[in-house]
Amino acid sequence: MGERIEHINTGPDLVGVNVDRPPLLSQQSTVWTRRQQAVCVRHAYKHYGGKKKPNRVLTDLNMTVAKGTIYGLLGASGCGKTTLLSCIVGRRRLNEGEIWVLGGKPGTKGSGVPGKRVGYMPQELGGKPGTKGSGVPGKRVGYMPQEIALYGEFSIKETMMYFGWIFGMATSEINERLKFLLNFLDLPGENRLVKNLSGGQQRRVSFAVALMHDPELLILDEPTVGVDPLLRQSIWNHLVQITKDGNKTVIITTHYIEEARQAHTIGLMRSGRLLAEESPQVLLSMYGCQSLEEVFLKLSRKQGQLKKPVDNTENNISTAHLNWDRKNDSIYVTEESGVVGLNFHQSKEVLINDGSNGHLDIRALPPSPSTKATPPCEDCGDCSNFTSWGKIRALLQKNFLRMWRNVGVMLFIFALPVMQVILFCLAIGRDPVGLKLAIVNHEATYYNMTYQPCPFEYNCTMANFSCRYLNHLKNDTIIKQYYADPKDALDAVKSGDAWGALYFTENFTDALVARIALGRGSDDETLDQSEIRVWLDMSNQQIGIILQRDIQLSYQDFAKSMLESCSQNPAIADVPINFKKPIYGSSQPSFTDFVAPGVILTIVFFLAVALTSSALIVERTEGLLDRSWVAGVTPGEILFSHVVTQFVVMCGQTALVLIFMMLVFGVQCKGDIGWVILITILQGLCGMCFGFVISAVCELERNAIQLALGSFYPTLLLSGVIWPIEGMPTVLRYVALFLPLTMATTSLRSMLTRGWSIIEPDVYYGFVSTIVWIVLFLTISIIVLKVKRG
Numbered sequence: 074m075g076e077r078i079e080h081i082n083t084g085p086d087l088v089g090v091n092v093d094r095p096p097l098l099s100q101q102s103t104v105w106t107r108r109q110q111a112v113c114v115r116h117a118y119k120h121y122g123g124k125k126k127p128n129r130v131l132t133d134l135n136m137t138v139a140k141g142t143i144y145g146l147l148g149a150s151g152c153g154k155t156t157l158l159s160c161i162v163g164r165r166r167l168n169e170g171e172i173w174v175l176g177g178k179p180g181t182k183g184s185g186v187p188g189k190r191v192g193y194m195p196q197e198l199g200g201k202p203g204t205k206g207s208g209v210p211g212k213r214v215g216y217m218p219q220e221i222a223l224y225g226e227f228s229i230k231e232t233m234m235y236f237g238w239i240f241g242m243a244t245s246e247i248n249e250r251l252k253f254l255l256n257f258l259d260l261p262g263e264n265r266l267v268k269n270l271s272g273g274q275q276r277r278v279s280f281a282v283a284l285m286h287d288p289e290l291l292i293l294d295e296p297t298v299g300v301d302p303l304l305r306q307s308i309w310n311h312l313v314q315i316t317k318d319g320n321k322t323v324i325i326t327t328h329y330i331e332e333a334r335q336a337h338t339i340g341l342m343r344s345g346r347l348l349a350e351e352s353p354q355v356l357l358s359m360y361g362c363q364s365l366e367e368v369f370l371k372l373s374r375k376q377g378q379l380k381k382p383v384d385n386t387e388n389n390i391s392t393a394h395l396n397w398d399r400k401n402d403s404i405y406v407t408e409e410s411g412v413v414g415l416n417f418h419q420s421k422e423v424l425i426n427d428g429s430n431g432h433l434d435i436r437a438l439p440p441s442p443s444t445k446a447t448p449p450c451e452d453c454g455d456c457s458n459f460t461s462w463g464k465i466r467a468l469l470q471k472n473f474l475r476m477w478r479n480v481g482v483m484l485f486i487f488a489l490p491v492m493q494v495i496l497f498c499l500a501i502g503r504d505p506v507g508l509k510l511a512i513v514n515h516e517a518t519y520y521n522m523t524y525q526p527c528p529f530e531y532n533c534t535m536a537n538f539s540c541r542y543l544n545h546l547k548n549d550t551i552i553k554q555y556y557a558d559p560k561d562a563l564d565a566v567k568s569g570d571a572w573g574a575l576y577f578t579e580n581f582t583d584a585l586v587a588r589i590a591l592g593r594g595s596d597d598e599t600l601d602q603s604e605i606r607v608w609l610d611m612s613n614q615q616i617g618i619i620l621q622r623d624i625q626l627s628y629q630d631f632a633k634s635m636l637e638s639c640s641q642n643p644a645i646a647d648v649p650i651n652f653k654k655p656i657y658g659s660s661q662p663s664f665t666d667f668v669a670p671g672v673i674l675t676i677v678f679f680l681a682v683a684l685t686s687s688a689l690i691v692e693r694t695e696g697l698l699d700r701s702w703v704a705g706v707t708p709g710e711i712l713f714s715h716v717v718t719q720f721v722v723m724c725g726q727t728a729l730v731l732i733f734m735m736l737v738f739g740v741q742c743k744g745d746i747g748w749v750i751l752i753t754i755l756q757g758l759c760g761m762c763f764g765f766v767i768s769a770v771c772e773l774e775r776n777a778i779q780l781a782l783g784s785f786y787p788t789l790l791l792s793g794v795i796w797p798i799e800g801m802p803t804v805l806r807y808v809a810l811f812l813p814l815t816m817a818t819t820s821l822r823s824m825l826t827r828g829w830s831i832i833e834p835d836v837y838y839g840f841v842s843t844i845v846w847i848v849l850f851l852t853i854s855i856i857v858l859k860v861k862r863g
């Protein structure tokens with residue numbers, strides 16, 4: 074059944090839309106009328122959780138808040154008030170239904186300001202009523218969430234500056250407003266830190282933030298909790314005052330039901346529905362109650378008695394449904410609210426005869442100040458899709474100030490990489506020293522003594538070769554422990570007292586001389602007796618290999634020295650493989666040289682992950698992110714500000730890491746230091762962006778920490794930092810290649826040890842892969858943040 078609009082006399086000045094009203098079509102009238110409300114919610118459904126087990130919070134809820142009024146939203150804890158408000162401010166989206174806020178839909182682009190800049194196009198001419206932006210989130214709305222949602226490290230003044238700049242206010246304007254709010258809300262000195270204020274004072278600062286920019290729509294979630302009765306009254310007086318001229322609208326939730334008497338309209342909410350939407354006086358007189366609490370109880374009982382209403386037009390328990398005995402009277406309703414009753418204070422009241430044939434009978438649309446044209450939005454960040462300097466300045470200052478105020482943490486942040494580099498350079502890659510070797514030398518004269526001088530001469534004398542050889546064993550690496558019996562020496566190794574056992578036969582020198590002299594004519598016994606027998610504990614690969622190396626190199630040294638003493642060419646002792654000077658690296662490469670590039674990047678990458686992985690979570694759990702979003706800050710702006718702040722910190726960390734690695738510990742850099750610095754910084758950026766992904770995905774800080782720590786080892790192990798990826802199974806090698814650190818490590822290693830320039834594929838692949846990862850991580854973060862915000 075269509076609605077008949079009998080009288081519409083709003084005129085162009087009423088809404089600031091300088092166009093003729095469209096033809097009287099019910100749909101247009103509906104949309105048009107919704108736009109004239111401060112807030113209009115229709116058939117709203119909202120649930121949390123999955124579709125299988127949804128937690129239904131809003132169920133076919135309708136709500137109408139006229140401009141220039143105070144709307145008190147009352148209801149038991151958990152009935153969905155905060156959820157509804159968060160949908161109104163654009164923080165959450167409904168699963169079904171529509172919300173109109175200040176003439177547009179929250180979360181849509183554009184200022185939504187009714188004025189010359191907003192044209193009205195009838196739908197039949199192609200206009201899309203649902204596409205006009207509301208400017209919400211943005212500066213048109215002031216939102217005070219239930220949580221304190223303030224930065225504890227900020228003073229009151231800094232808090233105001235931050236939000237003021239976000240709202241695009243000038244500093245002088247903010248100062249002026251601050252003075253008024255300090256006085257009005259009886260706040261302590263402007264330089265007091267928020268964290269040092271009492272709970273009630275913090276709530277008042279939070280309230281002040283919502284009032285700061287004098288918004289058109291104030292949404293206050295329990296602003297009077299913890300506020301003394303006098304101040305509560307003064308807050309209410311202020312709300313009444315600001316709504317008086319009809320330009321401002323207030324939606325307020327409170328658990329002090331009686332204080333809501335001062336509201337123009339009260340919405341009584343229960344189990345995700347509005348039980349009634351009336352002026353307090355009407356509610357009291359309708360139910361013959363003394364207090365609003367009694368009314369609420371009565372209505373709640375009635376709702377319990379009614380079977381589940383299903384029809385959209387009957388979804389709310391209206392006074393009509395409650396067998397109100399004035400059912401046949403002409404009563405005011407807010408258009409299509411589904412709530413029937415007297416609603417004296419709403420500016421867009423329409424008079425409807427309940428017994429009519431369903432036609433909408435608009436008799437009175439008195440020109441109300443509330444419908445006065447709002448000044449066009451000239452400078453608000455929401456007018457364009459782009460950011461504003463004020464917001465960026467506020468966000469950057471906020472981030473730096475937070476860091477500065479946590480100076481201990483900052484010092485730690487800079488000391489940590491230095492500590493890691495120092496520990497790495499001192500603890501990794503050095504040759505082990507003091508390795509015990511159990512020696513049994515049956516050739517030496519006093520072999521049955523556990524310690525004995527082992528005499529030999531540095532000439533061509535063919536005697537006591539064993540002693541001469543032992544003299545070549547590095548004394549700093551190896552501690553020689555002499556045993557009389559080979560069994561004892563082996564027992565020492567078995568019991569862990571020595572890393573290996575060395576045995577020289579009784580006639581070692583003679584056998585060795587014979588072996589050299591006879592060459593291929595040597596018999597088995599000669600060969601056997603001329604051997605130095607070695608049993609090593611190879612359970613520790615590094616120590617085992619070092620002992621093997623030293624034992625062999627010592628023999629080479631011994632042989633050369635013998636040949637030299639006997640006026641022979643010492644080169645005869647060399648293995649006939651001549652390792653020339655390496656093309657890259659040193660002929661005795663250290664493990665440190667191999668690991669250092671990967672370690673530099675790992676330190677920078679994971680420090681950046683640690684810095685950012687909880688940045689957004691902390692803000693989100695404290696309700697600060699919500700507040701910034703409602704103020705019109707976009708996920709992109711938030712990410713940008715964090716990227717800039719963390720980038721500065723990361724540059725400092727990178728500088729420290731490189732200085733300590735290269736200047737203090739002498740890690741070689743044969744390539745261009747500029748490119749080395751660049752890839753290190755890019756890796757830091759990459760880690761930062763990975764941190765943002767973690768921060769955006771995880772709800773809880775502890776999950777973020779788990780994810781960051783959990784990703785550390787797989788990345789470290791697979792990126793070729795501590796072992797070449799060439800040693801991995803083929804499939805794993807391909808996986809490794811796609812990790813953010815792998816190619817970058819190869820690139821840095823090539824620059825540091827080979828001195829390669831950017832034109833080499835091994836080098837520029839590292840840069841390309843890092844940049845791709847940065848873009849990928851940033852995109853994922855923004856998408857996740859947007860989805861979550863939605």
Ligand SMILES: Nc1ncnc2c1ncn2[C@@H]1O[C@H](COP(=O)(O)OP(=O)(O)OP(=O)(O)O)[C@@H](O)[C@H]1O
Pocket residue numbers: 121122128130148149150151152153154155156157219
């Ligand atoms: N993010 C969320 N995820 C899942 N459930 C939620 C979430 N936020 C709220 N809820 C649930 O939705 C219901 C309504 O919560 P809401 O915070 O809107 O109630 P409220 O009326 O504001 O309560 P109060 O007066 O205590 O603040 C509650 O059952 C709550 O547990």
